[in-house]
Amino acid sequence: MKNRVIDNPYIQNFLEKSLFIIILVLILATAKISSAITAINSSNGSINSMKSQIAYSNNKLDDLKKYESSMKNTSWITYDMWMKGCASISNIYIYDTTNKLKLLSEKPQDQLDKFSKDFKIETAGNTYNNVVKFIIIDKSKGTFITNDIANFDYIKANLKTFSAENGDLFNYVSNKGKWYNISYNSDSAPANRYNSNYQLINSTNFVEAYWFPKDYNYSKDDDALLNGMLDEAKKDFTTSNDASNKYIEELQKNIFDYKISIVFYSIIILILLTSIYFLGKERIIRALRYNFVTNSIRAINNWFERRGSLFKISVFIIFTSLSLFMIVGVLIFYHSINSSSLLIASTIVLLYSIVIFPKIISYSRYIDDIIRGISKITSGELEYVIDESGDKALSSLAHNINKLNKGFKVSIEEQIKNEKLKSELVANVSHDLKTPLTSIINYTDILLREDISEEEKEEFLKIINKKGLKLKSLIDDLFEISKITSGKVELNKHSVDVVELIGQSIAEYSDTELYFDKHLSFVFKTFTSKIEMDLDGSKMSRVFENLITNALKYSLNETRVHVEIEEVKKGIKISFKNISSSPLDFDKEEILERFVRGDRSRNSDIDGNGLGLAIAKSIVELHGGIMYLDFDGDLFKCIIELYY
Template identity: 55%
Template sequence: MDTKSKSDEKKLFKFSKILSPFILIFPLILLLLLYGFISSLHRTYNTIQNTTSSLDDMTRQLSSIEDGNDNLSISYDLWIKEFATNTNIDIYKNFNDLSLLSQKSQSELNDLSKKFSSNNEDFLYNNLVKYIIIDKSSKTFITNDFENISSISQNINSYSIENGNLFNYIHSMAQWYYITYDSRTSPTAKYSTYSIMNANNYVEAYWLPKEYKLTDESKPILSKLLDDTSNNIKKSISVNESFLNSKKDSLRFLIIVAVILGLLFIANIFIIYKIGIRNLINNLKSSYIFRSFKAIKLSFQKRSTLFKLTLFIISMCANFSIILILYIGYGYRYIPSPLALLSLIVILFNFISVIPDFIKFCKYLDLIIKGADKITSGNLDYMIEEKGDKKLLSLAENINKINKGFKVSIEEQIKNEKMKSELVANVSHDLKTPLTSIINYTDILLRDDITEEKQTEYLNILNKKSLKLKTLIEDLFEVSKINSGKVDLNKTNVDIVELLNQSIAEYSDTEIYSSKNLTFLLKSFEPIIEMNLDGNRMSRVFENLINNTLKYSLKDSRVFVEIEPSKNGIKIFFKNTSSIHLDFDKEEIFERFSRGDKSRNSNIEGNGLGLAIAKSIVELHGGIMYIDFDGDLFKAIIELHY
């Protein structure tokens, strides 16, 4: 028994793996069908109730006519429907939808009322239907109650008020009456489609007088009217009874189908419970249908724009054709057919898959076009959003890459042009200054009247200027070699702490060191820190930084040189209080011939190559160098890695 149960369970899971899409989708289809049948049930039931109510009304009306036909009695419903409504319509037509009440004087309205009579062939309604219609705004009225016109005129204000004296007046002399203070509830509005403008501006009252008596002339005509009405009611009863019987048959059929659908839905839910929703979803993802649908969507994204447009047009035509067929063939039926259901599934597929994808495609295409327009108009900071259809995504990415490359190229070009201009100006200035001094002092030495003491002084100046010019040229060659990549590093184990101490000591006896009265303070986390470096090159870095510190430090201040550990190496800080305002760009200061002293004041010697050379040497060692400042505190930071 257990073996058989396991075998059945395996078969069930194998079966579910193949049919998992249908097992999951079928309850939704059943729910849609069940909803459709229940809606039809509800409509059919309401139709049966309304038809039954109409039949009861017609039966009562027919009974009222037949019971009183000997003495030609008229029921209230018949009076309202046949006489009051027809009189109401005739009044609207003859008094221009009651607009004459505000256009004519009361005396003119009285004359028009006396001339007007409502009738059906030879039968006058005037005695059967008395009426008063009042215009609330102009306080004018029309009536066929001619004996009481003066009384109506005197009480017109109170008659215009809802539940005022008009009700008491009509009630006192009417068998039946109908009063409305808004023409939207008049007999005409109740029993026909006729309507008027500004209906809330009118008070209407209709009544059958208590003293009404049939005349010998009117009896045959009224009798004929009652007979015609009776026959019409009998025909309506017959038609409605046939209709009611057919609806009851439909209701029974709908109940049976709804019960069957409900049982199928419960059975399907039970199958899902036994198999497990997670297993079904996993099976669905690995099913051929799901993979096919996914492949179709992927294929749609990879297709050309023309193909997508063609498919969209075909799907829209198919949707329109299916909807037209459904409207013509099934528009007036409550029972959905298999063809209608299949058609609805096709429409649903189009609206879920094809149409949304095409709309997204079009919207994204518009976004790319607008983005391209913005970029071509000069907004190089604009980036097109990268999302959606794969073809368009690739296009957007390529446009952004071109834009980014173009922007970088322009920025680099502008930067290079600026650097070239500044380089020429700076080199010219830094070469011209010592060269001019050399030329001037040489001219002076060539004079015959110069003393030996002055000759010695001028020769010392010439020597100093020549050395400055030599240093500048050597620095230029150094920068050129580093940038060309022709520098070979001779690396050995170097003690960074000792190298820094030596570099500081070399400058301790210089004129600028003593004149500024600076104090260097070296602080290290270890007394000896060995690293594999080119000692000579790194010594040049420290000398350039110390030289830069000496030139720009405030007099009588301290310079802090600190070594701290970092994640993969060390950090070396050179900190000094600047004697000039620090308002330069932190990146541009490393450019060749760039100085913190923008005016290139001759009082502060330098060619602007020191920091550029130092940064290049540090980068040759695989490290980084950057600067920072806080107020007047200048910091040069070197990071070296083991």
């Protein structure tokens, strides 16, 4: 019975004619299974992530329970707990008490001094003075309030420097506080972080600093406050666990549904593959090669491939018109021949002839115009521009072709520019190699004479040594840039504190002759005290050293070099800024090329070979970041963006 069904010619013919549909269903079923497997893997990954989060929360809950019996040890308090449970509440209380800091501009400083000394942060039965210290400065009025009474006179004496964004307030607060928040714009103060209703007028007038004292001594009066924070932390972890468990249940249900879907589509695939198997190799090949649909498509495609656009569209119109007339004829013949039917048929034909046919002719001519334009462009007429008016799709095509042509022209111009840069590169390399080499040869010749003193010999040997070291440094830099551009450099990435790395580089170069001779100073600012990133520490250290050296060489005497780290989307932005000692009259992009220096003559007293910025840029790009320059008058800015 089974063989009779399989060998039945009618079934065989049906399967052969349906082969394309069977293949299409197989593809769709396979795609469904693949999609379900991907979804299962993704869901399992999310479940594992949620379980890890739950385990972390449970560990935290266990840790917190250890402190329920005694509040003397406050090591369990985290930055987020302190910000949410102490700093933000204290900040809101201060805003409410001072009419959103208007008190600082309304009262003279002597009254504000008394206000500070008598002020206590008390709300909801809790006193926060022991766990939150603060300084708030009104820059426009030069007034302040604080509850850091032990250092009141010191704060008052340094109020002007604390008002400026020069790092003095940061140094003071970071030395005093275990946790802290400093804001030169009150929009980033703790109150706004947890309650957007606390908006200040002219918020940039205020400098606010809040910190949890490092020297905090436990007080029995703080028990209720600390217990409240502990309970809130446990509640947050418990709520997080409940949400994670609920999400895991939903994912597990989805996984079950996906598995059912996989079984269903697998059965379909099995049935279809069995049908193809019993169809036989010969019938499968015939179905694929000699199927009517395949033959028709092949014949039509070959025929149209040899025709022009106008002919193709004309044939389409003729067959469409014939089909339309046939439909109208059938309707008239099988229903009724009357004036209304004739009017409808005539109207359709007229509209087709007046509206559609001219549009198709215009469309085909436009295609031919585009083809002719492409021929001219490919034959070398790069100034030729194809008309971009007409059908939207074709005008878009014409626009893109013109755009490609323009890009081709730019590419040729860029190639010419690159050839020029290569020539300049050879000249610059020759100059930078020849200069120290010539000095070494000249002073060696002098040393070979017999009529020179020991003092002169020692002096000349020092010069030869200095020039030799310069030559070695240049060759080392050449090898470095060669390795980077050839892709032979392997990064040894690990977790690096960017703030510490920059600080070390600044400290190293703050002890150089150039630094002291020019009477320069560094100003280093960062939005947070620690930034961990996955980097090659030694390579990035080279970047920072190159940029700091560049700033020292070209800075105007008795100025500051500003280094600032800012937070950007998915990463950080590091800015190196200095006042240039000479006009910034060079191209921003060109100065980042190899052997290009700000002093084009290469004869200035400034030592360098023009490779520093090029090496730095290449290393940054190896880390997936970007480096670019910006000028503002005589202010030179070198900016790096690194991403997590």
